[in-house]
Amino acid sequence: MVHRLEPLVIRHTRRIPRPTGLAGEGAVAARQFDAALMSVGFKLSAELLERLSGLSEGAVVDTAVRTLGTVREMVGDHVAHNVYFVDFPANVPDTMDFWMRCIAEALADDGARGRVLEQLSTGVVDLLTLPSYGRYQHTYAEMLGHHEELIAAAGDRMTVLHLGDDADSEVGALYLALAGSSTPLGEDALRDLGVLAEACAEGPQPGAIPVRENRAVVNRARIRTGSVLLLDTVTDVLRLACAVSDGDVTLAQATRFRGLSRPVRRALLAGLDSVVAAAPAKLADVHAHREDFKRLGERLHPHEYPQWPHAADVFAVARGEKRAPSFDSRVEELLGMHDVIGAVKLLRSAPGKLFRALDRLLRMALDQEERDAVVTAVEEVVADVSGRVLLSVREHMANRAQDTGETRVFVNRLGRAWVTADERPPVLPPERERLIAVLDEELRRRLPDPGHLLIDPDALEVALPLSGRASAAGLGVLPRGSVSPVEGELLRFFVYWKEAGHRTDYDLSALMLDADYATVCWLAYTNLTDLEGEHSGDITEAPDGASEFINLRLGAVRGEFIVPQVNIFAGEGFEEVAESFFGFMLRDTEQQGRPFEPRTVRMKSDLRGPGRVALPLAFQRGPDGRWRAKWLHLYLRGTPAANRVEGNRVSVATLLRGIVERKQLTVRYLTGLMDATTTTLWDGRTVPEGPVTYIGLQRPDGLHPGSRIVVPENLRDLIPE
Template identity: 75%
Template sequence: MRRPAHLCDHRRMAHSFESLVIRHTHRLPSPKGAAGDGTIAARQFDAALTSVGFKLSAELLERLSGLCEAAVVHTARRTLRTVSEMVGDHVRHNSYFIDFPASVPDTEEFWTRCVAQALGDEKSRGKVLTQLRSGALDLLSLPAYGRYQHTYEEMLAAQDELIASAGDRITVLHLGRDLEDELTGLYLALAGSTTPLGEDDLRDLKTLAARCALGPQPEAIPVRENRAAVNEARLGVGADLLLDTVTDVLRLACALSGGDVTLREPTRFRSLSRPVRRRLLAGLDAVVAANPAKLADVHAHREPFKRLGERLHPHEHPGRPHAADVFAVARGEKEAPSFESRIEKLLDASDVVGAVKLLKSAPGKLFRALDLLLRVAAGQEERDAVVAAAVEVAPDVSGRVVLSVREHLHNRARGSDAPRIFVNRRGRAWVTPDFRAPVPAADRDRLIAALDAEVRRRLPAPARLLLDPEVLDVALPLSGRATAAGLGVLPRGSVSAVDGEQLRFFVYWKQAKDRTDYDLSGLLLRSDYSTDSWLSYTSLTAAGGKHSGDITEAPDGASEFIDLSLDRVRGTFIVPQVNIYAGEGFEEVEESFFGFMLRDGEQKGRPFEPRTVRMKSELRGTGRVALPLVFRREDDGRWRAKWLHVYLKGISSANRVEENQVSVSKVVRAVVEREQLTVRYLIDLMAGDTTSVDLWDGGTVPDEPVTYIGLERPEGLHPDSRIITPENLRDLIPG
């Protein structure tokens, strides 16, 4: 008998929310079902999870064992789908060379073989002969080139079984609370985040807000983009809007039109219903009526406000005069001097002290202008005024801005020979020389000391801190946009250990409609960032590495791999990159992701083995060359990864590692040599006289509540413990 449609929709929705909780927290909401003896089914579930690098915690295994077998099986099916997608095992990863990494030929030998096969084919012989006579051969015209020559099942049959290793990744799934409690907790954490969320997290917040708009709310929503997502949901259920600037209304209008709530990209405003127009105009009117000076904020986004005015029809609402003033300012019909123009006027007159006095009314803007103010100050007296003002307003500046300025000032000590790197919200990076005058060292040091004191004041002082040493070099997530969505992904600038003999990185993509060719390459750099060699479709074997073969279209999905024996690599840096040779961009394809695996030398196995995957990240950026991370050989011979999460503009087609090695080298140097604030920095500030700091060695955990900070949550922590892992690392950033 068919289930009613509404029941199927309800179950799909429940699975979607359950999956969201697992992805964000690595907790499985407390499973529901009739009581029974599900011990055997639960252990089978645990074994199936192990094949993709996951396992059940003892508490979760016990909970499942007390349910009936049908309930366990139902939970297992849903959960396995979710974790398989998390690690990239939800798709079929084939390789061009059927027994990769064995028997990968030299490039010239491979091309010659493809030509010989083409000449033996009556359909292609004439075309290939014509090309050979002209001296230029199109590889895509060869029938054997760029397309799988065997099925996925044939590839599996040709591969040896993976030998289990103690070094294989194991990600523990813990027992969560009821689904509703987990969703509410996740909503409060995302909405109340003190740092901007990445695009995927912001999308998840929007989904959660639609469900939680009438429930418990965070004490504050400091990030404006988060507020826009929440306001959209509140508008839908008739709740009061959270507005205190005219820009909040503009962001909400962008959200309602499916546009960019960060306001960095133009939004095409949709036609809005009359009730919605009334709510937006009422919001604008109330904000300006309460503080007319906020009309000055219109200048920063004049064009979007003008376009929004065309949709809201303020002339139809004469009872909202303050809202009409917003659009009059945008059109230049009403004056409202902007804060920035007043500051610029004072600086043009060399009145640094006057600019500082005005900036004290906007502490965040003062902090962002500190570098400039210290450089243009006429003498020590003016610099003293700048430092004194910064110290005075520091308590009113968000923790994220305080930490960002602290990191900036530290890196200003590197000198003018260090390159400057800029990364926009979509991950697009570019590097320029640093032509700025230096910040006087004494003033810089005074500011750093003051900022350290301010951060220390805001940090909690836990009685007992349990620390995983592997987390110490993880960069503080001052913006969610510096981290890609995925599994095992760390913020840009983080450093993590690479323990294994064989490094294998991979890319998977599936085109949406146009033929799309992504090329996985690996650039090997010397210690001075000059090129040593590379692996790509034009260099299948080099420096102890092998390329799995070039796939030039992906209507059903395609994968490419590069395998490296780390002890045979000559260079200091290994830079994986994904080049778009032809077709759809990273944000246009149906799906695309990158990752890497680590194996012991004798493990064998398929090209893609989920339990050896250490990281899998989504590829979403506006550039045509993706640089997810870089591997670096340290002085002791060990390898470590530093996370990049950047994209280069590239060219419209035919991007190749040979052509972009100089630009890649510059970006790698800029990120590698920049020093990020890490968890270690906060721990050093947090570890005062009242805090006991213990390093966790993977053994038994304390019986008492602790604050645990690490890459993975240990089993057996006291239920009242505070737990910080990469999934909620943003909670470390003080407000």
């Protein structure tokens, strides 16, 4: 069990649970393990290397085998990355010359000649029908023979793996951290929480589980072990039913409820009954998910359990047979009468709802008295609102200083994005500034004393993770809106996908835009080479997995933005394929190496979202001439088939403008509120002797054991409760 959960600990914490085994002379094996890790961009900390060196060789080898498999998958090195053009990025042909060569080869093929001649007579040739187009023309081993070894460079990524506590403690601590997170988790982390909840059902539990989705996953483990369920709304029970049916606990998508066992049905009905019996007004929550409750009722058969009459009331409300006026409907009634002060008085009893309605209330206020009533209510209940909501409203207010006529970017919890004109009147400066002051003061009050604050300067522009769904699972991934430096001469994107059951064609493209977001050029299968770089060639099916690459010379890039994208030309979506991920590498020109070199991978993220066009991130050239990454994690709807970079240039540019010009709350903002004894910008070398609060992109080796460490993997810990 422990070994099965070890990969989760490594992925989430960059720690290896304390290796165990017979004492021995494992120094040689430990150094070999370290060398193997370095080949894929990882390294053992000094403390971990020392621990392994004192174990037997067999114990070291066992740890190495388990760990290497995990880190290779983290970086995308667990699959073979072939390319269509064997010498890529060298000798990539002109697009039209390549297409003509494919046609000529097809005409020389007795089996294909007739079909191609028929197409030529119509003036249109389907590239997919040509034998040499879209399929690897050489093996992976043959491709490797065309490339020299990678020359190591100081700029290569090196992720340090640290020594953890014993395995049980590490697993338990990770469970408590994920379950007790104050921000929603991403899809992968939520799935990992489910695994951990099952393993830790009998162990220590978090004092509070503030995020409802997390609570549903934990309750699923509790219902299987017969433990007490954590329920305080009828929606908690609905989420639990979704979890038991392996459905969507966020309720964003309808769950097809399974046939439930009698013990599970009894637990769900008993939970509903207890919630409503304790607070009948909570029946009003049914309205938000009426159809889901009706379908759930068909599975639970509440009429068979007369001992739980309040549970039956839930389904009576869902069917419209029983009235349960909702809190929101009462608020809407007052706002419909333009009674802003009355709505504010009602909303004071639900501080979270008041904060979420702030913008609307201020826009509806007709005079200073009503505006003062809104802000005064905020001042009086601010202490009762979660830190995540405070930060969300603070960021919102920072972006309401602009005049009307701008665009608004909407991103749902799944990462699907769209843009519309912003026709809202502005929030007036006096109220906006007063609210910002209230929010800043409350957040400052809640932040813990960091003592000596040690900050990696590269982390200052990382966006606060107000939702785990604002980023993707992977290595080196930062929340949406973050900005991070890009160092290197060559920037290389890669995408890998493996189809599950149908022919699937993903196309990697890169769009270059000028400072006004107008198109300069692009690289794609329709334009294999340009001044900026090369495309590795179009692969049109992936039964055994396929990769595409784009190589860019940053010094040659025309324009101010580079926007890589993955377009689905045909086949399965990002959530349907067996596997798909995107990433980028950075290297210097003299390093040579294979098309994919794990040591040079700076980011690798899973592609798991709605829509047919993925926009993982963009790159922007700053006034100083240096490039920086802007993290997007967005998906566009696209078209059912044949998505191409040429067809979505305008929508991508409009969306990028909205994201780039939006003000984000970052680590810089939050650390500016902290009352630190000493604040030091880390120089990358000197580690203070005493305990510190360290915030950075990677944990340095040698920090004092009493230090508090915040890195991207646990950045959510910065969000005050």
